[in-house]
Amino acid sequence: MAAEQTLLAWVRTGLAFMGFGFVVARFGLFLQQIQILQHGPAVQPYGLSLWFGTALIGAGVLVSALSGWRHVQLVRTFNRQQGHEPYSTALAVFTCLFLALVGLAMAIYLVSVRGSANTQSQLSKEAPVAQAAPASGKGIIDTPSNHSVDQTVEKLKEMLQAKGVTLFALVDHSGEAERAGMKMRPTKLLIFGSPKAGTPLMLAAPSVAIDLPLKLLVWEDGQGRVWISYNSPEYLRERHGLPQDLLPNIAVAGALAAKAAE
Secondary structure, rough: OOOHHHHHHHHHHHHHHHHHHHHHHHHHHHHHHHHHHOOOOOOOOOHHHHHHHHHHHHHHHHHHHHHHHHHHHHHHHHHHHOOOOOOOOHHHHHHHHHHHHHHHHHHHHHHHHHHHHHHHHHHHHOOOOEEEEOOOOOEEEEEOOOOOOOHHHHHHHHHHHHOOOEEEEEEEEHHHHOOOOOOOOOOEEEEEOOOOHHHHHHHHHHHHHHHHHEEEEEEEEOOOOEEEEEOOOOHHHHOOOOOHHHHHHHHHHHHHHHHHHO
């Protein structure tokens, strides 16, 4: 009975190792959920916590296996010394082996989930992101940028200055949200134009003034990707009935977005 009590104590120790290890391994996922709720940048949900947790689970497996083996050796020694009918250790051995197999399965599961997640992440990074066509009725074109929001905005400002185009305003929507005590992913709007290009448009169709000056929206989505969005020139032409020969006057936004995204 004393040997069985000792074995059960070791079994509880092995279970504690495995349970705590699983919690530690999944702690990275908990941090990711917190980041999402706070609208922060996405984080890798596994990291070192996976390996620490898996090591603890491995320790639990080792404790379970060794305690079972030690219990069998101890009972055999008792049986030889006492000389009575051998005491069965089948239940103890089965219990320890079962726990060890469960621990191994947990460790394999954690590592395989990490491998699957890394593969999907790598594929998503390697897959080219095509420029989105303007959605029906929206007239918005989204161009993926290879830079952060701030870097993209700085590139656009430099290009506008180099071309002699006036930047009327830079609206920092996310900055204003932060000052109001709210969370928002980086989002900035550039409002720019040139009277030389805009005046002929408004003379041809005065209603186009509602969409002028031109705008470029630089924003970050939930996966941390940065986009440059602007009104489709064709959409603006059809909306206001602009003549085809004035289309280049409103197509500058697309050229700027493509250059800044490189």
